[in-house]
Amino acid sequence: MTPENAPKSRWSDLDRPPLNEAALRHSLLQPGGLWTSLDIVAETGSTNSDLAARAGSLEEGAVLVAEVQTAGRGRLDRTWSAPPRSGLFFSVLLKPGADVPVERWGWLPLLAGVASATGLARAAGVDMYLKWPNDLLVKIDGEERKTGGILAERAGDDAVVVGIGLNVTLHTDELPVPAAGSLALANAISTDRDPLLRAVLRGLEQWYGDWRAAGGDPGLSGLQEAYAAGCATLGRRVRAELPGERSVIGEAVALDSDGRLVLSTEGGGRQAISAGDIVHLRPAG
Incomplete structure (x- = not known):
């Protein structure tokens, strides 16, 4: 059998080794901790869809x-795809329950962004x-590029599934669109996906615990301040593309207590944006 005809194994691309499921479980599934199970599958359509379907059990x-x-989704049902083992594609199941009023659950994708x-x-x-x-940006040659995205979806009455997709080792010729990026293209000091996944999940555990202990209050938990500090949108002149093919232009001046983006529009008015593309x-600057 020639090398060209040899079947590909999970180790075929040595630059993109598989995640170490046993080691990740050992380090993340701790008594009294947030994470209760961790499963890695070779391929699926959407981790969000799979986890939402099993949320009740x-x-x-x-x-x-x-x-x-193969069918990863972003906001507005946009597709998200990348070569095998070139990124992190995962979802987590959260049940804020009686600790956090439902009207504050909208902070979860922003919390995931900060974490x-x-x-x-x-x-x-x-x-x-x-x-x-819900976008994660890096700078490549001084230009902002999207390298990750977050999608939060309700799963029944008491649960939210938060999905995160992150480009880690994508090369320029593998990018889905020219405006995309990856950690490798941003000259990351490490593209080992095991410690990257651990870092994100530990950050999620800490921020989610603080937010939940504060009853979902974004100010008391420090979430509102942390998001504003890391938000590249604030202080920028932006166009908000709203549902119904409407748009509004203004300067993004604040993030309100509901997580909405506040725009200062022409004439001195202010408008809070709860959903839309920015x-x-x-x-900046």
């Missing part, structure tokens, strides 16, 4: 990781930025 803190997703950005900055040695509401119209 799983404990809070279930983690599902896929080495490749991901701070964890990756430490583990990968790359400056991370948050684009409201386009940065001028550089």
